Amino acid sequence: MAEPSPLxxxxxxxxxxxxxxxxxxxxxxxxxxxxxxxxxxxxGDMRARTAASGFDIPVEAGEPEEARRRFSHALPVIAxxxxxxxxxxxxxxxxxxxxxxxxxTAVGLIRAGRGRALVTNPIHKASxxxxxxxxxxxxxxxxxxxxxxxxxxxxPVMMLxxxxxxxxPVTIHIPLAAVPAALSAELIVETxxxxxxxxxxxxxxxxxxxxxxxxxxxxxxxxxLGTEEKTIIAPAIERLRAEGIDVTxxxxxxxxxxxxxxxxxxxxxxxxxxxxxxxxKTIDFDRAVNVTLGLPFVRTSPDHGTAFDIAxxxxxxxxxxxxxxxxxxxxxxxxAAAQ
Numbered sequence: 067m068a069e070p071s072p073l074x075x076x077x078x079x080x081x082x083x084x085x086x087x088x089x090x091x092x093x094x095x096x097x098x099x100x101x102x103x104x105x106x107x108x109x110g111d112m113r114a115r116t117a118a119s120g121f122d123i124p125v126e127a128g129e130p131e132e133a134r135r136r137f138s139h140a141l142p143v144i145a146x147x148x149x150x151x152x153x154x155x156x157x158x159x160x161x162x163x164x165x166x167x168x169x170x171t172a173v174g175l176i177r178a179g180r181g182r183a184l185v186t187n188p189i190h191k192a193s194x195x196x197x198x199x200x201x202x203x204x205x206x207x208x209x210x211x212x213x214x215x216x217x218x219x220x221x222p223v224m225m226l227x228x229x230x231x232x233x234x235p236v237t238i239h240i241p242l243a244a245v246p247a248a249l250s251a252e253l254i255v256e257t258x259x260x261x262x263x264x265x266x267x268x269x270x271x272x273x274x275x276x277x278x279x280x281x282x283x284x285x286x287x288x289x290x291l292g293t294e295e296k297t298i299i300a301p302a303i304e305r306l307r308a309e310g311i312d313v314t315x316x317x318x319x320x321x322x323x324x325x326x327x328x329x330x331x332x333x334x335x336x337x338x339x340x341x342x343x344x345x346x347k348t349i350d351f352d353r354a355v356n357v358t359l360g361l362p363f364v365r366t367s368p369d370h371g372t373a374f375d376i377a378x379x380x381x382x383x384x385x386x387x388x389x390x391x392x393x394x395x396x397x398x399x400x401x402a403a404a405q
Contacts, residue, residue, distance in 0.1 A: 071182045072133040072142070073394055074175060076168040077107030078187025080152035080161060082372025083382035085115040088187065089123050090384035091391060092141045098388050101395040103185065104133040104142040106168045111152050112143060118154070119380040130180045146171060154378025157190045162197030165189060169204070173211045176363045183364035183398040184208075185390050188372045202239035205358050208365055216362050223260045223359040225333065226343060226369055227393070228350035231323065232333040233342035234261050234359075245338045249281065249294060254302035254335065261333055262311045264359040268397045269332075277322055277331035278303055278315030279341060285318045299337075323349070343369075352385040355393050364397045366390040 075091075078084035088105050089112065091098075105112065109127045116123050124140035133142035146168050149160040175181040186204055201207040209222035225234045236257050237248045258276055265274035278299060279285075282292030289296055299316040306313045314331075321327060322334050323345040336342035346354050347369065354369035368386035376382055 071180055072130055072137075073101055073103040073183050073185055073391060073398070074130070074144070074172040074181040075103045075105050075185045075391070076172055076187055077105065077112075077146075077165070078168075079157050079165060079190040079193065079372045080107065080111055080115070080148060081154060081157045081377060082188055082190065082374055083377050084187030084372070085112050085152075086119050086377070086380070086382045087368070087384040087387045088112075089116045089119075089121070089141065090382070091387050092123060092137075093121070094384065094388060095137070098392070100388065100391055102134045102137045102142075103391060104130050104144050104181070106144045106172055107146055108148040108152075108164070109143040109145055111148055112141070115152065115154070115378070118378055121380070130175055144171065144175075155374040157193040157372070157374070159193050159196045162194045162199065165194065166199065166207075169207065170211065173208070173215060173363075177215045183366070183394040185387070185394050186365065186367040187387070188368065188370065190372050190374075204367065205238060208358055208361060212361050212363070220362065221256060221260060221360050223257055223264075225261065225264075225357045225359050226346045226354055227357055228346060228354045228389075230349055231328055231346050232265075233336055233346050234333055235336050235339045235342040237338050239339065242338060242340075246281065246294060249298055249337060251298050251302040251305065254278070254299060255305050258302070258306045258311060258313060258335060259309070260360040261335065262306075262313075265332055268359075268364070268400050270400060271332050273312055274332045275330070276306070276311065276313040276333055276335060277317060277327075278313060278335045279319040279322055279337055280316035281337040283318070285316045294337075352383065353389045354386060355390045357393065357397070364394050364401065366394040366397070 126140040136142040212220040265271045281294045286292045286295035356367040358365040
């Protein structure tokens with residue numbers, strides 16, 4: 067199937083490993099059979115960062131329509147200039163507007179049909195906050211951009227996926243102490259609906275099976291270790307079942323992720339961030355991918371951070387980014403075929 071437009075890869079925080087792993091993904095394009103992608107960021111900074119990391123790659127700035135022609139011999143770059151040259155390992159708030167602009171540019175190009183999916187490199191939220199960024203993270207920012215660009219409310223849902231497991235945190239970037247108050251049956255139901263729909267529409271799972279984790283140890287031990295399972299989670303499960311969704315639980319979280327249990331479900335709804343991310347990063351740290359469900363376009367991301375401690379050393383591995391590029395390609399093609 068011909069590629070109508072390239073995947074769009076944002077630079078993330080340029081002081082992190084984003085530029086290096088983007089360059090390494092391009093270098094692996096033939097070995098990994100990667101689809102055409104265009105990098106959105108500062109072309110001069112990309113050249114400088116890769117040269118400093120011990121390998122130099124050809125970089126050519128241009129429009130997304132030129133990406134396929136350029137991709138075989140150079141990394142295509144859609145130019146968004148930085149305010150100051152990046153320093154590996156030292157995030158600079160002066161470059162926060164460019165980091166945000168890269169994401170906004172990508173979403174705008176996808177909205178215009180000039181990009182077919184988004185792959186984001188990691189950002190450093192503290193630096194963005196210091197420059198006035200108002201969203202908890204990428205996921206929520208993309209939901210706001212999509213709501214504005216597509217003219218309807220969008221509820222983004224974070225999924226982490228690898229070959230052996232898919233997990234969805236119902237609450238995402240909030241303190242652990244705030245989780246019980248943030249949980250509601252409505253939130254769980256909305257999340258379950260989106261997960262079931264996107265598993266069917268984009269992942270090709272005709273009848274998705276969802277398992278729901280409890281919040282408390284032993285899923286509340288019949289109310290003796292907490293009541294949220296009885297008052298919030300179980301009623302949400304019943305509502306989802308009434309809508310025809312195959313969902314079971316609530317289960318103790320410590321029983322959901324071993325090899326035998328993973329065969330009984332297509333995705334797990336977890337109640338908070340680390341309840342979802344710890345098991346998947348333990349099972350497949352290098353190849354886990356962050357997927358945002360509920361958006362009118364495909365977005366994936368490597369499931370790791372900026373790794374400032376190794377930025378500029380040439381030691382960063384592009385394995386998760388390559389997995390994110392491949393998954394974005396697969397999901398975008400599935401969505402196009404379904405239309």
